[in-house]
Amino acid sequence: xxxxxxxxxxxxxxxxxxxxxxxxxxxxxxxxxxxxxxxxxxxxxxxxxxxxxxxxxxxxxxxxxxxxxxxxxxxxxxxxxxxxxxxxxxxxxxxxxxxxxxxxxxxxxxxxxxxxx
Numbered sequence: 001x002x003x004x005x006x007x008x009x010x011x012x013x014x015x016x017x018x019x020x021x022x023x024x025x026x027x028x029x030x031x032x033x034x035x036x037x038x039x040x041x042x043x044x045x046x047x048x049x050x051x052x053x054x055x056x057x058x059x060x061x062x063x064x065x066x067x068x069x070x071x072x073x074x075x076x077x078x079x080x081x082x083x084x085x086x087x088x089x090x091x092x093x094x095x096x097x098x099x100x101x102x103x104x105x106x107x108x109x110x111x112x113x114x115x116x117x
Contacts, residue, residue: 007057015048015071070103
């Protein structure tokens with residue numbers, strides 16, 4: 001696996017970690033539930049470290065940030081629906097599909113970040 005592919009894999013993992021802390025935040029009940037509050041903090045740190053690692057491997061910050069938040073958003077919505085915390089409507093499915101299309105488009109059209117001159 002080349003460096004660029006590795007960076008994208010790390011970014012996807014960072015997005016998954018974002019999804020975990022976002023879901024845990026809902027269950028932390030305003031950080032009054034210490035178990036879920038701890039999960040939020042731990043996975044938030046892991047997510048940020050992985051995002052930073054992907055950036056250090058050459059992914060452009062704007063693209064990486066958009067993909068990272070997109071993965072987190074789509075994953076969080078999906079898990080929330082599966083847990084019965086959110087409803088599925090045709091409009092919501094359409095807009096989630098647009099987020100996925102945007103993530104794919106950014107990944108397909110992304111190059112390395114510009115080198116400082």
